[in-house]
Amino acid sequence: MSQALSYALPGIPYGCTFALVAIGLVLSYQSTGVFNFAFGAQAYVAAMAYSVMVRHGLGRGLSGVLAIVVLSPLLGLGIDRLVFSRISPGNVAAKTIAALGLMVGLPAAVTIALGPVQEASPPSLLFDVNTVVLRVAGTPVDGVQLATVVLTLLVVVGLSAMMRFSLLGLEMRAAVESPRLLRLQGVSSRRVTSVAWIVSSSLAGLAGVLLAPRYATVSIDNYTVLLVAAIAAAAIASLDSMGIAALASIAMGVMMGLATGYAPAGSVWSTGLLAAIPFFLLLILLAVNPKLRRLGQSADPLAGVDPPGVPILAPPRSPVLDRSLRIVGPGVLLLGIVSVLTWVPSSWVFVVTAGLGLSLIFLSITMITGAAGQVSLCQATFAGVGAFTAGQLATNSGVPVVVAAVAGGLVAAGAGLVAALPALRLRGLALSLSTLTLALLADAIAFPTAWIGGPPSGLTVPRPTLGPISFATDSTRPFFVLVLAIVVIVGFFVRRLLRGATGRGLDAWRQSPLASAGLGYSPNRTKVVIFALSAGVAGLGGGLWGSLLQVVSPADFTYADSLLFVVIVITVGARSVAGAVEAGIGFALLTHLAGYLPNRISPSSIVALAFSIGAFTYAAHPEGIVEQLRRHATVLADSGVRRMGSASLEVIAGRSKR
Amino acid sequence: MSRLEVRSLSKRFGGLLAVDGVSFSVEVGECVGLIGPNGAGKTTVFSLIAGEREPTGGSVVLEGRSLDRLAAFRRARLGLARTYQRLEVFPDMTVLDHLLVAQLAHRGSTGVIRDLLGRGRPTQTEIGRATDVLDQVGLADEADRVVASLSLGTCRLVELARALVTSPSLLLADEPSSGLDAEESARLGEVLVRQREAGLAIVVVEHDLDVVAQVCDRAVVMDLGRVIADAPVAEALADPAVRSAYLGVGR
Numbered sequence: 007m008s009q010a011l012s013y014a015l016p017g018i019p020y021g022c023t024f025a026l027v028a029i030g031l032v033l034s035y036q037s038t039g040v041f042n043f044a045f046g047a048q049a050y051v052a053a054m055a056y057s058v059m060v061r062h063g064l065g066r067g068l069s070g071v072l073a074i075v076v077l078s079p080l081l082g083l084g085i086d087r088l089v090f091s092r093i094s095p096g097n098v099a100a101k102t103i104a105a106l107g108l109m110v111g112l113p114a115a116v117t118i119a120l121g122p123v124q125e126a127s128p129p130s131l132l133f134d135v136n137t138v139v140l141r142v143a144g145t146p147v148d149g150v151q152l153a154t155v156v157l158t159l160l161v162v163v164g165l166s167a168m169m170r171f172s173l174l175g176l177e178m179r180a181a182v183e184s185p186r187l188l189r190l191q192g193v194s195s196r197r198v199t200s201v202a203w204i205v206s207s208s209l210a211g212l213a214g215v216l217l218a219p220r221y222a223t224v225s226i227d228n229y230t231v232l233l234v235a236a237i238a239a240a241a242i243a244s245l246d247s248m249g250i251a252a253l254a255s256i257a258m259g260v261m262m263g264l265a266t267g268y269a270p271a272g273s274v275w276s277t278g279l280l281a282a283i284p285f286f287l288l289l290i291l292l293a294v295n296p297k298l299r300r301l302g303q304s305a306d307p308l309a310g311v312d313p314p315g316v317p318i319l320a321p322p323r324s325p326v327l328d329r330s331l332r333i334v335g336p337g338v339l340l341l342g343i344v345s346v347l348t349w350v351p352s353s354w355v356f357v358v359t360a361g362l363g364l365s366l367i368f369l370s371i372t373m374i375t376g377a378a379g380q381v382s383l384c385q386a387t388f389a390g391v392g393a394f395t396a397g398q399l400a401t402n403s404g405v406p407v408v409v410a411a412v413a414g415g416l417v418a419a420g421a422g423l424v425a426a427l428p429a430l431r432l433r434g435l436a437l438s439l440s441t442l443t444l445a446l447l448a449d450a451i452a453f454p455t456a457w458i459g460g461p462p463s464g465l466t467v468p469r470p471t472l473g474p475i476s477f478a479t480d481s482t483r484p485f486f487v488l489v490l491a492i493v494v495i496v497g498f499f500v501r502r503l504l505r506g507a508t509g510r511g512l513d514a515w516r517q518s519p520l521a522s523a524g525l526g527y528s529p530n531r532t533k534v535v536i537f538a539l540s541a542g543v544a545g546l547g548g549g550l551w552g553s554l555l556q557v558v559s560p561a562d563f564t565y566a567d568s569l570l571f572v573v574i575v576i577t578v579g580a581r582s583v584a585g586a587v588e589a590g591i592g593f594a595l596l597t598h599l600a601g602y603l604p605n606r607i608s609p610s611s612i613v614a615l616a617f618s619i620g621a622f623t624y625a626a627h628p629e630g631i632v633e634q635l636r637r638h639a640t641v642l643a644d645s646g647v648r649r650m651g652s653a654s655l656e657v658i659a660g661r662s663k664r
Numbered sequence: 665m666s667r668l669e670v671r672s673l674s675k676r677f678g679g680l681l682a683v684d685g686v687s688f689s690v691e692v693g694e695c696v697g698l699i700g701p702n703g704a705g706k707t708t709v710f711s712l713i714a715g716e717r718e719p720t721g722g723s724v725v726l727e728g729r730s731l732d733r734l735a736a737f738r739r740a741r742l743g744l745a746r747t748y749q750r751l752e753v754f755p756d757m758t759v760l761d762h763l764l765v766a767q768l769a770h771r772g773s774t775g776v777i778r779d780l781l782g783r784g785r786p787t788q789t790e791i792g793r794a795t796d797v798l799d800q801v802g803l804a805d806e807a808d809r810v811v812a813s814l815s816l817g818t819c820r821l822v823e824l825a826r827a828l829v830t831s832p833s834l835l836l837a838d839e840p841s842s843g844l845d846a847e848e849s850a851r852l853g854e855v856l857v858r859q860r861e862a863g864l865a866i867v868v869v870e871h872d873l874d875v876v877a878q879v880c881d882r883a884v885v886m887d888l889g890r891v892i893a894d895a896p897v898a899e900a901l902a903d904p905a906v907r908s909a910y911l912g913v914g915r
Contacts, residue, residue, distance in 0.1 A: 517755060
């Protein structure tokens, strides 16, 4: 009994760490209507700031105050004013995508500001890890643990009271429900929402600073894992009650404490699976709790008075322009391909080939996000499944690598099918959450296993040979042709899906599920098939990508890559095959170019930041920036051609008059 | 056999009995006006017939076949079509696309494999059928307009065209004339009358009694979840119980 107690007790402060984040999620969901994927990133920013200030001798107290009471509220205010206040409350997709953009952009911004260095974890804000403050039933409780528990209690009670009993809390809940009705009552909904963001961001700061000493380094990955674990607790509370979320967190902590105590040391169970308990819990909850499936669906009684969204530009075109565009587009493409095959230096050929390989993975996002309108956050994981399958088959079983890559695609499609079946009933936020969880599970458990992700030194994926042609020469050109051919073939079929019955049906379903069901449409089977197919395309892309790199490791296919990929594709244009290819090649070129920046700026961070800022434009241009620019240019050119046309008509008319 | 039979349908929302033992039937080529004051439960009855909500009790029979265990999309494929009180259009699509997607969905042929084989595009017959229906409701000139750019009244006509394009056997029209101008309203009446004469069974929820008088043979009057009258239109409107409930006379 006393043994069980000694295992369970440390679980309470551990659970409280989840609780702080879970409360933050519930609070921001209730007070801003945003399911805040960026909460972990906000906590990370505060923790980094605190750590750096302490390292520069500012003192723990002052640093803590600056990070939690000054920086975090400002960050919250900035996020509200610059990002979310520009998105209409009913636009769930745009809110989710903006939050994902922040989740990618904030850590990138920190890396750019501080340089790509590891930040050792700072000393604790209150008390100390090594001081035993008191003993409960013989178990020592250190200062950090005590502070965590006490602060969590204070936060739960304080914030619950604020939401339930204060006028501000009432206004916050009203602002989420219907900002218009609130404005009609003479309350500025903008101000209320800003205050809500300031409060929830401060809470993120508090959680970040308080929890930083628990880890060896201050790293965004720790906060993401914490975030998803906390989502499980928040999900138990149906994002409804901070008290229940806190209790669930503590129960989860105690459960994990007990499991740690009783699990045989050194087993797989104690290293990987244990930390994954909250993930499994979340997957189950998402599948069984019908309330969670409706997350984020707004029910604003005044939504009907919203002006209709801006229709996507589709100008009537002059035939002259149409004909010349039909020549110019393919012409530029052909010129590019010929250039790559002839005079472009081979280091750049590699970059373009990498971009093409990526665009294959990106095409999988076009299928699931562009066509089905669902944000899947594990496409890099599927690419990893493909790459590792290809590598294992090619190196260990001697299968030709092209066959191995196709097999990788098939295995990934199988994985996608398995992942899609429970996700069948999920959509919107719930689907994004469950795919994010799957990505984290793969990162934590599957990929580090040697028979999947290969040895720690990396898994070799050879370059292919096709009969007499070897693609393993020093030049990447032959391989470029191979990848190009595969992209063209896959792109051709994806285009058929987008423009065919599948695309139309999914489009209708995304815009009005009620009416599409009323017409006889049922998306379920299509969704599963699309999900599996897109996983297969990602897997094939991963195999080719691996073959290009020649060595792959789990670090190449993390959850963070999945996030970044989605953000990139959505920013550039998720609705077309061209968008995916532009995104792939553009991303590769930009990253390569960013390598010429001064050394202390990490090229990948600056590119990630750029694309995540792009994601904020989704609300205004759901078709993507490039697609929007193209349409805009066409409209301009069109009116130009018309004006020229009418001018010449006038000249002719004038002549005939004379 | 009646085209549609509704048998003692009821629906409870918590403590509120929104629909209380509603029964009526619609014959082939008949148009029934489902009328009554706001909150009488008319739209709820529609959503129960269409399968969007599960009834607390009672059953719905279409052409002798019970629909009770069928999901909304299966009922639609059996020939049940509807329009909505609160618009349910696809804002980013063109008018023509609405009618094409309706035909695809109705056939249940939105499969991925067909698309991959290149057979997913709408056929000439489907496009022809869509153009015909657009002509009928007077939307031929708007075929290529994106729906988000259309007026409320035009959107209602788009919904009607979308419902008619699959040649349903039963049409549930929920306040089709609200938001329409006089000309559109008249055209709507003509379309409904012509469809009725072609054998379509129609149920209309409608507040405009002129439209009801123009297109309906019979009126089923609801109040507080119950049917209080079921008679030819003129007779039903003269019924003292109806006058008291619906027109507020003597209440």
